[in-house]
Amino acid sequence: MPLNPGIRKVLVIGSGPIVIGQAAEFDYAGTQACRALREEGLEIVLINSNPATIMTDQHMADKIYIEPLTVETVKRVILKESPDSILPTLGGQTGLTLAMQLAKEGFLARHGVRLLGARPDTIDKAEDRQLFKDTMQEIGQPVIPSRVCTDLEASVAFADETGYPVIVRPAFTLGGAGGGFCANEAELREIGAGGLRQSPIHQVLIEKSVAGWKEIEYEVMRDAIGNVITVCSMENFDPVGIHTGDSIVVAPTLTLADKEYQMLRSAALSIISALGVEGGCNVQFALHPTSYEYAVIEVNPRVSRSSALASKATGYPIAKVAAKIAVGYTLDEIPNAVTGKTMACFEPVLDYIALKFPKWPFDKFIFASRKLGTQMKATGEVMSLGDSFENALMKAVRGVEISRSTLRHPRLANCSTEELRTAIAQGTDERLFQIFELLLRGVTCAEIHSITQIDCYFLEKLRGMADFESSLQSRQLTAEAYRQAKRLGYPDASLKEITGHPLPGKPAPAFRMVDTCAGEFDAATPYFYSVPEGGDETALLPQSAKPRAVVLGSGPIRIGQGIEFDYASVHCVRSLQKLGYEAIIINNNPETVSTDFDTADRLYFEALTPEDVDAILKIERPVGVVAAFGGQTAIKLAKFLNDSGYPILGTSFEGIDRAEDRERFDELLTKVEVKRPEGLTVMTAEEAIAAANRLGYPVLVRPSYVLGGQNMSIANSDDEMREFMGIILSGGVENPVLVDKYLMGTEIEVDAICDGKDILIPGIMEHIERTGVHSGDSIAVYPAMHVDDEMIEKILGATKRISLELDIRGIVNIQYIIYHDDLYVIEVNPRASRTVPYISKVTGVPVVELCTRAMVGERLASMGYGTGLYASSPYTAVKVPVFSFEKLHGVDTQLGPEMKSTGEALGIGKTLEEALFKGLTAAGFRMERSGGVLITVRNQDKYEIPDLAKKFAGLGFRLYATEGNAQVLAAAGLDVTTVAKIHEGEENTAKLIESGAVQYVISTSAKGRDPLRDSVKIRTLSTRLGIPCLPPLIPPTP
């Protein structure tokens, strides 16, 4: 059936801010969908609160609403725009849940809006636990014994019947939030209560544990006339028990015989048919490892993280095809863009394997529990393609940026075998390396299998690598052994280190095309991956006469380096193309728009390491390589590019180094006469304390040469300094630790474009939080509120002097503090920052495009946006950070110099208040207008709270406070109820919070982030219950 003529105007719902469990994959899916619908000549209205997305770019839709994703807002958009249809299956759980609410209320029917892609009953059948079970039973698909419970007692009763262990799965939460594995009644009571609270419908599924079974997934598609296909099968390296988002995953399945593969494939197809999904669907199975018994774990009737992975793994564009199906096409009518010869109604076959490796935030959250379970903790992932399991795994490990280039982890060499044996029983981010260490020590696969239940197929592969690696020690490699090492994926640098000898001659690099058909049909996909040997296929593509430029991508999404960098990379690619270049991208993140094979002229799905990038550059011979848009991942390759003689497009390595090297940077600031907060470098705790006393507390303390403010803290006393230095030095820091005077001023951030002569600042942003909170975690307001004309001149002058001195070509990001009317610089990044999409969208200045034009030599003066500061907009915009604390146990939610947010939302309004309200709502805060507020701040802050408390009281809120705080408030004439601290008694702050009496918590800690402290417990509890927990937002001292 062709396009349904009744569909003319479609509302597409995005997924909102990036949180753990719902990340960039929905920008990828949404972008593909919008493009697919526009191809059909449909009018697109888009709503998404996340500004850091390609999807919300002007050319993606006819009307774009960057507004909170709430039922009210979507209703208003529908009333204003009168779309005839709504497409909710591409915006993750958020989009789907919103559309469901609108459909159930009858709002869609009343306004003549049809739901595309899924019917409400379909979504219910997949998402409502009981309906799902019933549906599966009707079509004879086995499910795991389970019971839907709405209270704790029923949960415990069921567990008694079926036996422990059980798993708690809350209904309608992202990434399984609030769920968990319970070995006994006490655990069930704790986790079950949390799950019930987090479920928006107060419902959990208590399920018999099938931990240890194989976890298998299928991505399937169905059209309106019932054609069904499987796009991809995937197998988790870790058995059931660890969330698939936290597991290494391979595609296709590697340990299933055809009988099992077809059994589960048929089951997946019969499920999608029974649900009546029109589009894509993900089905997860548990397969008994020693029989043909299986059970359906979960069905997602929409595109998902797994479908993004499956799309990239196979070359089959699931989101695009799903969008076409939603508007009426059948699978056999949609062409396969990869081959051009076949239709979307076929099943991709691979002649390689794809492997996904998660990126966890534990390097940032040192107190977070590293245990992996049913609740996803990874913030991002990488994918690698290889012609063996081993080389795909090695490519992923070195590409995921955890400072590992092989599976041998030097730290584990100090652990006893017994310790390691115990450790691998629990899934953690380090388990792979622990297993490898055990294999190096000769522990058998059978034994490791008996502890971990990981399939011996995978363990034997690891054992082969361990044996091979052991055989290499201090030995000159023969040509044959070197070839074997490359087949197993060992990088040259590691081989030199292991063997202690130079390497034999390197074979020419070879790249293969991803063609969806294992070579059966001729294809011309510009999508490549490297193989250790064999025929190179890069020359098969038509060669253009255009100059080539390579854009280095930003790798896996992590805290501090998110989707914003993919946004910038994609825009750089497009700008280069407009400027007449053939743009080539290198990246390894399967969730993103940049790794869609038709974003750049060529895509290399490869790790961003010197050796991997070198192989590509040797073949492509670009006129320039852009390192400025891929965050630290790309910029840290600048030295390699410079040393290898590859031309950098943009700021030279010299400029980059002067900004990054502390000493050279100080010299530069002196030269251009810009101040920075006074600081000292130290090596020991004693030196640090001495330095702090000389500068005067508070001071900012951080290790040098780290990214994203890792281990950065503000010390207020000798005690705190000792604690923080202990943490920093425990990591075995070799570089000096920096101790800087902490200035509590107004933090200002600018992104500037420089052509070597002039600069353009699209807008000045001001952070609401006090300085000391990482810029990525601050609410950024544009235009800045507290910056007068004189200060603007100072900022412009300093920015221009720094930019010209560094000889910036393209972009620079500078953070300043205004303190006592003086301007101090705190950081200069000679690369794009995370504010680029935000400032581009709120000012209308195409920042990346202008930077790219400046990089290739155009003058700002001729670009049409002027120089200096771009005219301010008449409205106010705020960027509000979004956190994923509810997913991470043991992490303090108090903000500091180390970034903690995973995403952001945008609020735009005529006033700051309106913008803030929208921004906070979009970020998921429930902005209640009545109730109670609990105040519990550290001593030094308590004299600042009466003003804030008065305002709350004035709005009719009841005030609660811990003793010291309460005294101050009472003294200020406020009516306040005193509450005991957690360690003081039964009727304490925790009880109060749990009782639902407070809607806001105002909290700061005297001390660090130890999860055992009262203040940390309170904040963690508030987060779990979804109660906004804020520091006192006091206007800074001007």
Add this chain to the structure above:
Amino acid sequence: MDCFSAGSRFLLLEDGHIFEGKAFGAKASMFGEVVFTTNMTGYLETVTDPSYEGQIVVQTFPLIGNYGVNPADYESRKPFVQGYIVKEWCQSPSHFACAGTLDAFFQRYGIPGLSGIDTRALTKLIRSAGVLRGALTDDPQSITTAQLQGYQIGDAVSRVTVQAPERHPVGDAKYKVLLWDFGVKDSSIRRLNERGCDVTVIPSFWTARQIAAEAPDGILLSNGPGNPEENTGIIAELQRVIQTKLPVFGICLGHQLLALANGGVTEKLKYGHRGGNHPVRDLVTGRTYITSQNHGYAVRLDKLPPNALSRCVNANDGTCEGLDYTDFPGFSAQFHPEACGGPKDTEFLFDRFVQTMEGRKATCR
């Protein structure tokens, strides 16, 4: 033996290409038509499919043998491939039903294997040159191009068919089916047994008279190897069988023979269809199904006999995938509805066959 310490082995092709890799399986030299299959699982089903008689099979998926060898997965009594080529075979397979490695399996049956070559390059070569004749050998000097070019898969059906009738009864049988064996896969027998059919597998050389004497309710024409046109004797007998108006269901070679018996024409495809992902469109219902395929020849749609209707076509290249006959209760499929390996999405064709038999019974009563 492992993949990397094994000796060298060569694939020689009639067009002069030579691939050097590592030996596995039996130490033997073998000629064959080199064909590739894109199935990612089901390697045991593939190598034990008699349709591969005379062929050296290349797996496009690089990791083969991961779950070892499980005799329950065999599609016939033994492997029929002449040789087997993979990127990497698994030395430490892992599966609860695993009874050994592929290496040991091929050694037992005297079949040479070759690993460690660029299987994608070989696949692309076959794609552009068409099916190539080749040989696997450890001694490349011993084989001449003339020998390679002279290799023919002749008389393949007679080499794979049963020599005497084999009965596969079921309790409480509703139908009696003669399964005319040109190289049948056991799954066809299982699919019929599951549907209450007593199955007798009969040799390819049986006559129409012998068949009639058995008074079956229907006849299944099996899959099998080789050029369909060579089977002139079978085609002649088949023409007589059709006259009896018995329900007939042809699969793969059986489909081609049925077309030839009715006056159709077959042609050799450039490199055939082998894999588990081929889309087939049913022209009557408009539905497209993913099918398992293994064939090098096809019935020409432009020369269909007047009593044949094109029922199914390949959604990729438009070739004939199924025919319905108007003057006798017969239909056929070029693909493999019995699956194994590959998808089971078209198993309903066995239901259709059973319904056809039921319909005829009803009319006869």
